[in-house]
Amino acid sequence: MKTKTSGGKNESKLIELTRQHSEALTECVMEIFALYHVSKTLNISLSMDDIFGEAEEQMKELLDITEFSVMLLDNDTSILSVWKASSALYEDIKEITFKVGQGICGLVAETGEPITVGDTGKDKRFVSYGETQQKITSLFSAPLKSRNGKVIGVFNVHKDEPYAFKERDTLIYNAVATHIAQAVENSQLYNKTKNQAITEGLTKLYSKQYFMEVLQHEISDAKRRKSNFSVLMLDVDNFKAINDTYGHPEGDAVLKKIASTLKENTRKGDVLARYGGDEIIVFLRGTDRSKAMYVANKLLDNIRENVNANGGSSKESNGKITISAGVACFPESGDNINDIIKSADKALYAAKDFGRDRACLAPKN
Incomplete structure (x- = not known):
């Protein structure tokens, strides 16, 4: 009887052990399944804005990641800033930044190693962010690494309760x-x-081909909305003489300085492109004839004041640089891409003929 009882107990233990192993195996398979789907979803789009999309919901449902944030590292400033976060968290923390080495995520970025904090209230390394500080009790922070092992950001997972992360959780995260x-x-x-x-x-401005594609799209949009825009055709005065006098490397430096000066003095929505040689073309959305002439003359002033040969911007140099501008407006100067470009070009040559360092407005068609 004792043998049977002992055998029965052993059999029960074996059944229980088998059940536990089966549950663990099932859990492992489900985790692999979840990781596969999250990975697949994350890599659907190449757009930075669309990467997460459905992945946030999958992370919540399949991996129990309810609160998270992704911070990306700016290598020039060594600053981590919030790029993505769970919906409930994002508004609270979107403006938060950390220096490399600051707080848990800063340490992770610095060392390239993950950190788990069981109770943030007892860990002096923890630096709260935003109004969510009372909600973050457990924290897991892992580095985002490029293929060559360089840290490009940090992934943070938060829990309300203390010591919420098991070893298996951290492996999954x-x-x-x-x-x-x-x-x-x-x-x-x-x-x-x-x-x-x-x-x-050279100039880091848009290419001519891209500009023409944008212009064609904007013409269609302006016709539909019955709105206006202007195009500036800019050309460096006596650029050949600059190359002959100071050399082609200096000519390149002048073009780069002109391009950067123009970008600094135009709006974010304006489109600047190198049209060819020393010609630069500018698209000004929602700008009529008078505003376009104002902008053109302002740009001429900025170039005259800030750009010189022999160093690109050395005010001690006698090599003063000026530009001329031709201004064409939609729809007065043309209602198609060829007419607008021709009008701006003719106005530019008129500015050259009138003595350079000036802007001329294309006549109405």
Whole structure:
């Protein structure tokens, strides 16, 4: 009888052990399934704005990640800033930044190693962010690393209760961080390649081809909305003489300084492109004839005051740089791309003929 009882107990233990292993295996399979779906969703889009999309809901439902934030690192300033966060958290923390080495996420960015905090109230390294400080009790922070191992950001997961993270949780969240980093890096590489394709190497202005595509789109939009815009065709005065006198490297420096000066003195929505050689073309949305002439003359003043040969911007130099401008407006100067460009070009040559360092307005058609 004792043997049977002992055998029955052993059998019960074996059944219980098998059940536990089965549950653990099922849980493991479900976690792998969840990670697969989150990874797949994160990598659907190459747009930085669209990366998370459905992934946030999947992270909540499949991985129990209810509150999280993703901070990206600016290598030039060594500052971490909030890029994405769970819906309930984002508004509270969107303006928060951390220096590398500051707080838990700053330490993670500095060391490249994950950190788990069981109770933020007892950890002196923890620096709260925003109005959410009372809600964050447990914190897990993992580095986002590029393929070459460089830290590009930090992934934070928060819980309300203390000591909420098990070892298995941190392994999963580390894996999620890896997938987020991959998605971010892919998106950044895509955007860099895209920008290289539409920008000109020397001046970092847009390419002529890209500008013409934008202009064609804006013409259609302006016709539909019955709105106006203006185009400025700019040309460096006596640019050949600059190259002959100071050399082509100095000519390049002058073009770069002109481009940066123009960008600093135009609106964010304006489009500037290198049209060819020393010609730069500018699109001014919602700008009529009088405003366009005002902008053109302001840009001429800025170039005259800030750009010189022999150093690009040295005010001690005698090599004063000036530009001329031709101004064409939609719809007065033309209602199609060819007529607008021709009108701006003719106005530019008129400015040259009248003595340079001035702006001329294209006549109404």
